[in-house]
Amino acid sequence: MQGEAKHIITMLVDNEPGVLSRVVGLFSGRGFNIESLCVAETVTPGVSRITLSTKANPPLVEQIEKQLNKLINVIKVRDLTREESVIREMALICVKAAPEHRAEILRIVDIFRCQVVDVGLEHYIIEVTGDEGKLKALLNLLKPMGVKKIARTGPVALMREPK
Amino acid sequence: MQTMTGAQILMAVLQEEGVDTIFGFPGGAVIDLYDELVKTPIRHVLVRHEQGAVHAADGYARASGRPGVCLVTSGPGATNTVTGIATAFMDSIPVVVITGQVPTHLIGNDAFQEVDIVGITRPCTKHNYLVKSADDLARVVREAFHIARSGRPGPVLVDIPKDVAQAQVAYTRPAEVNLRSYQPTYKPNKRQLRKIVGLVREAQRPLIFAGGGVVLSKAAGELTAFARRTRMPVTTSLMGLGAFPGTDPLWLGMLGMHGTFRANMSIDACDLLVAIGVRFDDRVTGKVESFAQRAQIVHIDIDPTSIRKNVPVAIPVVGDCRATLEQLNRMLDDEDLGAINGTRDAWHDQIAEWKSRVALAYSQGQDIIKPQYVVDKLYELTEGRAIVTTEVGQNQMWAAQYYHFSHPGQFISSGGLGTMGFGLPAAIGAQVACPDRIVVDVAGDGSIQMNIQELATAVQCCLPVKVVILNNGYLGMVRQWQELFYDKRYACTAMDHQPDFVKLAEAYGAVGLRATRPEEVVPVLREGLAAPGPVIMDFVVAREESVYPMVPAGANLTEMLLV
Numbered sequence: 001m002q003g004e005a006k007h008i009i010t011m012l013v014d015n016e017p018g019v020l021s022r023v024v025g026l027f028s029g030r031g032f033n034i035e036s037l038c039v040a041e042t043v044t045p046g047v048s049r050i051t052l053s054t055k056a057n058p059p060l061v062e063q064i065e066k067q068l069n070k071l072i073n074v075i076k077v078r079d080l081t082r083e084e085s086v087i088r089e090m091a092l093i094c095v096k097a098a099p100e101h102r103a104e105i106l107r108i109v110d111i112f113r114c115q116v117v118d119v120g121l122e123h124y125i126i127e128v129t130g131d132e133g134k135l136k137a138l139l140n141l142l143k144p145m146g147v148k149k150i151a152r153t154g155p156v157a158l159m160r161e162p163k
Numbered sequence: 164m165q166t167m168t169g170a171q172i173l174m175a176v177l178q179e180e181g182v183d184t185i186f187g188f189p190g191g192a193v194i195d196l197y198d199e200l201v202k203t204p205i206r207h208v209l210v211r212h213e214q215g216a217v218h219a220a221d222g223y224a225r226a227s228g229r230p231g232v233c234l235v236t237s238g239p240g241a242t243n244t245v246t247g248i249a250t251a252f253m254d255s256i257p258v259v260v261i262t263g264q265v266p267t268h269l270i271g272n273d274a275f276q277e278v279d280i281v282g283i284t285r286p287c288t289k290h291n292y293l294v295k296s297a298d299d300l301a302r303v304v305r306e307a308f309h310i311a312r313s314g315r316p317g318p319v320l321v322d323i324p325k326d327v328a329q330a331q332v333a334y335t336r337p338a339e340v341n342l343r344s345y346q347p348t349y350k351p352n353k354r355q356l357r358k359i360v361g362l363v364r365e366a367q368r369p370l371i372f373a374g375g376g377v378v379l380s381k382a383a384g385e386l387t388a389f390a391r392r393t394r395m396p397v398t399t400s401l402m403g404l405g406a407f408p409g410t411d412p413l414w415l416g417m418l419g420m421h422g423t424f425r426a427n428m429s430i431d432a433c434d435l436l437v438a439i440g441v442r443f444d445d446r447v448t449g450k451v452e453s454f455a456q457r458a459q460i461v462h463i464d465i466d467p468t469s470i471r472k473n474v475p476v477a478i479p480v481v482g483d484c485r486a487t488l489e490q491l492n493r494m495l496d497d498e499d500l501g502a503i504n505g506t507r508d509a510w511h512d513q514i515a516e517w518k519s520r521v522a523l524a525y526s527q528g529q530d531i532i533k534p535q536y537v538v539d540k541l542y543e544l545t546e547g548r549a550i551v552t553t554e555v556g557q558n559q560m561w562a563a564q565y566y567h568f569s570h571p572g573q574f575i576s577s578g579g580l581g582t583m584g585f586g587l588p589a590a591i592g593a594q595v596a597c598p599d600r601i602v603v604d605v606a607g608d609g610s611i612q613m614n615i616q617e618l619a620t621a622v623q624c625c626l627p628v629k630v631v632i633l634n635n636g637y638l639g640m641v642r643q644w645q646e647l648f649y650d651k652r653y654a655c656t657a658m659d660h661q662p663d664f665v666k667l668a669e670a671y672g673a674v675g676l677r678a679t680r681p682e683e684v685v686p687v688l689r690e691g692l693a694a695p696g697p698v699i700m701d702f703v704v705a706r707e708e709s710v711y712p713m714v715p716a717g718a719n720l721t722e723m724l725l726v
């Protein structure tokens with residue numbers, strides 16, 4: 001589609017049962033796509049933050065933001081792609097660790113400032129945090145050794161505070 | 164402190180909200196609620212099917228401007244409301260639907276008559292609630308009414324488990340509703356309005372396109388003043404009928420798929436389109452890329468999602484239609500209206516020429532009744548003052564074309580969802596809201612059978628609704644599409660066996676009348692309209708009459724088929 005780009009949309013919502021399905025149902029019902037989704041409480045009691053990423057062209061993003069705002073339980077919506085923001089994603093990567101690769105994997109872990117959080121005779125589980133580019137680069141290096149499993153959080157994001 | 168049961172609390176809040184009528188149908192999960200309901204002065208209208216309850220509440224809301232309320236049981240009672248809820252949702256009608264639910268400890272257990280109605284109706288309600296504690300009940304019901312009627316109105320469902328209705332809790336009157344995450348914008352941005360006045364001043368061929376939002380915000384008076392002062396011609400969507408007097412010289416008739424020739428030509432030719440309380444449905448726009456292609460579009464609506472959803476807009480205004488038109492009218496006080504209006508003669512001449520070239524027309528011969536003739540005579544005999552509900556299909560379009568509506572709430576039709584079976588229960592609701600008015604359901608022979616059981620409701624509750632069946636023995640609108648676009652292959656649209664509607668009416672305890680010849684039309688209408696109770700009038704009409712003009716789906720509005 002013309003002008004389609006990835007957008008990271010973050011919103012504060014009432015922490016009530018059913019809110020997530022309202023948000024997700026809106027996306028499926030209107031044919032918007034969700035690439036990733038992340039939900040957790042905030043420090044304000046009763047308020048959660050949902051961060052999701054989607055691919056859309058500019059008019060569609062406008063429509064997505066408006067539709068989200070229209071949900072009664074959605075307090076505030078922001079498209080962080082358009083703002084000065086910090087965007088991070090975490091992944092746990094289980095990689096095959098054959099004897100001849102073990103040192104190489106640890107070197108990569110070091111360069112990327114990741115952590116090994118589980119070690120076995122034939123695998124490492126690596127924890128990595130970073131932006132999309134970093135995760136992609138790391139995965140590219142690990143793939144040849146054999147990535148057995150991966151779990152990603154999808155991006156979370158916050159707008160930067162004024163300096 | 165006062166303690167009350169959940170059921171008593173519900174009744175207290177309903178009365179505080181000014182509810183005078185509930186349309187409903189009882190069942191196990193709501194016995195407690197009914198037990199309290201009959202102790203209040205609230206009138207209960209016992210429908211024969213829960214779909215009818217919601218359509219009746221919807222008709223009540225459209226006719227009165229106040230939220231309609233229904234009460235049904237859990238499980239099948241709740242699922243039967245879904246079509247009604249979706250109908251109200253598409254047309255932005257304030258309805259509060261109260262459903263019973265199995266006791267909280269059984270929820271999720273596949274209990275008897277358990278269904279996740281909150282999950283089912285999430286996409287077709289403005290909002291919905293499952294009340295898990297009687298402590299929340301008063302607040303939730305207040306919120307439900309607030310949400311249903313404010314902003315862009317819509318249906319709200321409140322699901323009340325049986326143990327919540329029975330629980331005894333302390334009751335304090337809830338405070339004013341204030342939802343941090345729901346604050347509709349009523350006041351328009353003045354800078355935008357000044358730009359609109361500028362465009363109105365400059366435009367040579369301006370046009371107003373009004374819709375259901377004008378009806379809902381009770382802005383018809385302001386719209387009429389605005390149009391007359393600026394000498395702008397007016398067209399409306401189906402939902403906007405009644406928002407502008409159908410007898411005014413500035414009136415162009417409805418636009419869109421079955422709009423008038425001059426309304427659709429005007430859309431194509433105008434250089435300024437002021438769209439108020441509309442959502443640019445595909446039945447209105449035809450091919451959206453060429454809709455109003457020569458115009459700058461101003462779009463006023465209370466719902467930001469309506470704006471720029473389907474068409475590009477030069478000046479968007481988020482606000483209440485009435486508040487916005489009031490402001491615009493005030494701004495016009497400073498304008499030299501005489502000078503502005505003087506530049507519009509050529510435009511009005513052009514419209515008059517279109518009107519004389521193609522007008523809505525039919526020819527009533529000697530032998531066979533034309534459906535348009537029935538609506539024409541209905542208009543005459545009711546002196547244009549009836550409340551008209553419709554079913555869906557050709558009957559709906561002929562009612563829209565040949566009855567000339569003069570005030571909002573007078574035309575009640577399922578525009579967005581197009582729900583066959585809407586008209587009779589909606590007429591019942593409208594008759595409850597307006598006991599002194601003549602309420603007529605213009606029906607098709609197919610649609611009327613979808614909620615015919617509500618005739619019993621009308622008889623039992625002494626609601627003298629009149630049903631005018633335009634009986635063509637076909638699912639006529641579908642047949643029309645088959646005729647025009649499917650080489651006359653009438654697949655499964657002939658209703659070869661019909662009940663005898665006269666006997667059917669009599670079986671229900673209503674009056675049944677029939678006309679099969681043109682000269683019988685007026686006498687039957689006279690007799691039916693004068694009868695004190697509910698009446699079915701069965702007009703056996705030309706079987707293969709079609710609705711014209713017609714813009715084929717997806718075509719440019721100027722590409723009308725004319726007879």
Ligand SMILES: Cc1ncc(C[n+]2csc(CCOP(=O)(O)OP(=O)(O)O)c2C)c(N)n1
Binds near residue numbers: 555
């Ligand atoms: C519940 C429902 N089912 C199917 C349709 C599709 N539909 C639209 S118009 C129509 C024909 C209605 O027939 P009738 O009530 O006899 O009206 P007519 O067009 O003949 O006036 C049908 C089947 C619908 N709108 N609603």
Ligand SMILES: [Mg+2]
Binds near residue numbers: 609636638639
């Ligand atoms: Mg028919």
